[in-house]
Amino acid sequence: GESVGLHLPTLSVQEGDNSIINCAYSNSASDYFIWYKQESGKGPQFIIDIRSNMDKRQGQRVTVLLNKTVKHLSLQIAATQPGDSAVYFCAEYTYNQGGKLIFGQGTELSVKP
Amino acid sequence: EPEVTQTPSHQVTQMGQEVILRCVPISNHLYFYWYRQILGQKVEFLVSFYNNEISEKSEIFDDQFSVERPDGSNFTLKIRSTKLEDSAMYFCASSLQEFDTEAFFGQGTRLTVV
Numbered sequence: 001g002e003s004v005g006l007h008l009p010t011l012s013v014q015e016g017d018n019s020i021i022n023c024a025y026s027n028s029a030s031d032y033f034i035w036y037k038q039e040s041g042k043g044p045q046f047i048i049d050i051r052s053n054m055d056k057r058q059g060q061r062v063t064v065l066l067n068k069t070v071k072h073l074s075l076q077i078a079a080t081q082p083g084d085s086a087v088y089f090c091a092e093y094t095y096n097q098g099g100k101l102i103f104g105q106g107t108e109l110s111v112k113p
Numbered sequence: 114e115p116e117v118t119q120t121p122s123h124q125v126t127q128m129g130q131e132v133i134l135r136c137v138p139i140s141n142h143l144y145f146y147w148y149r150q151i152l153g154q155k156v157e158f159l160v161s162f163y164n165n166e167i168s169e170k171s172e173i174f175d176d177q178f179s180v181e182r183p184d185g186s187n188f189t190l191k192i193r194s195t196k197l198e199d200s201a202m203y204f205c206a207s208s209l210q211e212f213d214t215e216a217f218f219g220q221g222t223r224l225t226v227v
Contacts, residue, residue: 046217104155
């Protein structure tokens, strides 16, 4: 069956350091892989996505890497700030499935000042 | 900035009772979704809705669940006879198109079944 999961449940970093959050997936047929951020008491918020035929995509302070050989997705956050503290979910999207997102388990990122 | 709004923020109900969770999606969006998140767990897809009909639903979305867009702005999730295991945070989301990986989520309704 399809599944998207995360390697580590918690990650603690010092403010200003770079953060790397990892995700493993098993459905090679997914068309997009996405990172969402969920702050305490809020709904998930889109961060960045990557199409399955790409291996890297950069946004503002974030970079997503996709390694299809080992079915691995990562989110890199540069110069991590206290406002980055949240739970990060990877998710997968496949065309013609009504727009549904399949979320992984989540990694809690804690930024120490 | 447009946002998805959900009411109520917290709903407590007795087992076996019907509940209706309400959502107002972003006004020009065409696709609407319900997800749930059991405390401390991942976000799970329930159903997607487009053009007044269900596009996709998960195994969780059984006959006890139904969705409706009763007017041009509201989108509701009804659970007919709640069970203890229905206790979760329920998130409504919307997107402009089906092919949007960016869905906009509401703040959620915490449903507690006692």
